[in-house]
Amino acid sequence: MSQSIAAxxxxxxxxxxxxxxxTHEDKLRLVxxxxxxxxxxxxxxxxxxxxxxxxxxxxxxxxISIESKFNAWFYQTWLLAVGMRRTADALHEPRYxxxxxxxxxxxxRHLPYFEKQQAARMKAAPVGDxxxxxxxxxxxxxxxxxxxxxxxxxxxxxxxxxxRYDPFLARMDRFLAANPRFPDGxxxxxxxxxxxxxxxxxxxxxVRRFQLLGDKASLDAAIxxxxxxxxxxxxxxxxxxxxxxxxxxxxxxxxxxxxxNGWMVLAHAELLAFLPTDHPERPALLASYLAHMEGLRKHxxxxxxxxxxxxxxxxxxxxxxxxxxxxxxxxxxxEGWLDASFAADARKGWNALQAKVTPEGDLLDVCAxxxxxxxxxxxxxxxxxxxxxxxxxxxxxxxxxMKLKF
Numbered sequence: 275m276s277q278s279i280a281a282x283x284x285x286x287x288x289x290x291x292x293x294x295x296x297t298h299e300d301k302l303r304l305v306x307x308x309x310x311x312x313x314x315x316x317x318x319x320x321x322x323x324x325x326x327x328x329x330x331x332x333x334x335x336x337x338i339s340i341e342s343k344f345n346a347w348f349y350q351t352w353l354l355a356v357g358m359r360r361t362a363d364a365l366h367e368p369r370y371x372x373x374x375x376x377x378x379x380x381x382x383r384h385l386p387y388f389e390k391q392q393a394a395r396m397k398a399a400p401v402g403d404x405x406x407x408x409x410x411x412x413x414x415x416x417x418x419x420x421x422x423x424x425x426x427x428x429x430x431x432x433x434x435x436x437x438r439y440d441p442f443l444a445r446m447d448r449f450l451a452a453n454p455r456f457p458d459g460x461x462x463x464x465x466x467x468x469x470x471x472x473x474x475x476x477x478x479x480x481v482r483r484f485q486l487l488g489d490k491a492s493l494d495a496a497i498x499x500x501x502x503x504x505x506x507x508x509x510x511x512x513x514x515x516x517x518x519x520x521x522x523x524x525x526x527x528x529x530x531x532x533x534x535n536g537w538m539v540l541a542h543a544e545l546l547a548f549l550p551t552d553h554p555e556r557p558a559l560l561a562s563y564l565a566h567m568e569g570l571r572k573h574x575x576x577x578x579x580x581x582x583x584x585x586x587x588x589x590x591x592x593x594x595x596x597x598x599x600x601x602x603x604x605x606x607x608x609e610g611w612l613d614a615s616f617a618a619d620a621r622k623g624w625n626a627l628q629a630k631v632t633p634e635g636d637l638l639d640v641c642a643x644x645x646x647x648x649x650x651x652x653x654x655x656x657x658x659x660x661x662x663x664x665x666x667x668x669x670x671x672x673x674x675x676m677k678l679k680f
Contacts, residue, residue, distance in 0.1 A: 297628075299676070301628055302364075302365065304631065305631060305669065305672075306365075306367075306669060309358070312342055315377070316341045317339065317387075318339065319335070320337045321337040325341060332387055334390040338387075338398065338399075339398035340401050340409065342401065345380055346401055346404075347412045348411070349422055349474070351662065351666075352422065352425060352666075353663075353665075354662070354669070355374025356478075357668070358370045360674070364672070364677055378423055381412070381423075388409045392413045403661065416449075418461060419472075421446065421475050427443060428482050429482060446479065450476065450479075456468070458502045459499075460502020462519070466521060470518070472503070477496045480495050481493065481547075493548075496545055496548075503538065504562050506519040508562070513573075514535055514570070516528055517529060517530075517531045517534045518646045527646060529649055531644060532581060532595030533595045533644065535598075536602075537598070539570075539598050539602035542559070546559060546563060563611055564611070566602075567606060567612055570599050570602075574599075574622065577626050578623050578625050579591035579596040580596050582641055582652060586649070588653075590639060592640070592641050593639045594641060595641075595667075597668045597670060601670040603616045603620035607678060617678050620671075620674070621678070632659075637659070637665060640659070641655050642655050642658050642661065643663075
């Protein structure tokens with residue numbers, strides 16, 4: 275081989291990691307920029323398309339609602355706020371900083387209008403491809419998944435002292451105090467049971483109550499959500515979580531649903547991030563995190579993603595759970611919760627996610643909201659484009675993979 279050809283090959287090989295890093299960052303920015311573009315922070319009259327920057331003089335009408343799905347009052351938009359926050363940090367990008375805080379400010383700027391709608395017993399028109407009023411859960415908390423932007427409200431209350439946040443925080447605390455719990459402290463849904471989704475709906479708020487208010491009881495409650503869910507739903511042989519603990523049968527039910535396992539990854543990571551390093555429960559919680567990550571590693575598709583039903587390779591590769599698992603693996607390595615061997619699995623997950631990104635920065639193959647059913651029910655869930663469940667998990671995964679050093 276001539277020296278010139280050898281030199282050319284050496285140059286190409288050295289350039290590969292640089293191109294991969296650029297591609298990684300470009301994809302992450304593409305999705306984040308698409309979110310920024312679609313987050314309009316206006317009201318819209320769905321009957322005629324007219325938009326409003328202010329709402330002081332508007333009479334309450336159900337057709338007038340939030341224009342952008344990205345600033346509705348859902349737990350998915352809290353996930354998105356965290357994803358943008360960590361993306362801003364990973365990319366050193368000021369345009370993404372304060373994204374969630376700006377969404378919260380938008381909601382509270384128009385809160386008097388929404389209060390008029392609520393007093394008139396109106397439900398503001400839904401946004402995006404959903405069917406739910408985008409603001410109703412701010413006023414009426416009746417299920418664990420209604421908590422929405424509660425952690426962000428608590429953060430902003432602590433940062434600013436703004437009394438406008440007090441009514442919601444009081445509602446949130448009353449709701450948590452009244453929500454039924456098992457003897458070990460794990461919350462469940464009345465008439466249904468404990469779902470793998472549920473810890474993420476309360477735990478981010480609870481750990482921030484501990485951090486910001488010094489409330490040790492909130493930390494104990496957060497630990498109880500993870501331990502109680504693990505005790506009831508974790509299958510040690512599969513290394514995965516069943517979807518629900520059925521109150522009627524007192525048994526686990528449902529499949530090893532992808533995003534259900536993903537919610538547990540996110541909740542567990544939140545707890546470990548806030549838990550004091552000398553806490554007596556930390557070794558056991560680290561061990562249970564590792565056991566779940568080992569199970570996910572075992573079921574990772576050769577292409578790098580994870581399936582809608584994790585242990586059923588005939589089911590489709592689902593975007594939101596792949597993002598959640600990739601994030602959990604990468605953050606585990608970055609935080610020292612997992613050994614460096616898991617970094618390769620995280621990178622495979624991230625690479626698989628890129629096939630789900632459209633040229634416009636949208637996301638494909640996100641499972642629709644899912645209840646509990648038989649295997650056919652899970653296998654036939656709609657595969658959505660642009661669903662809110664996908665964006666936050668994608669951003670979290672990308673931001674954390676960028677920080678990997680192994």
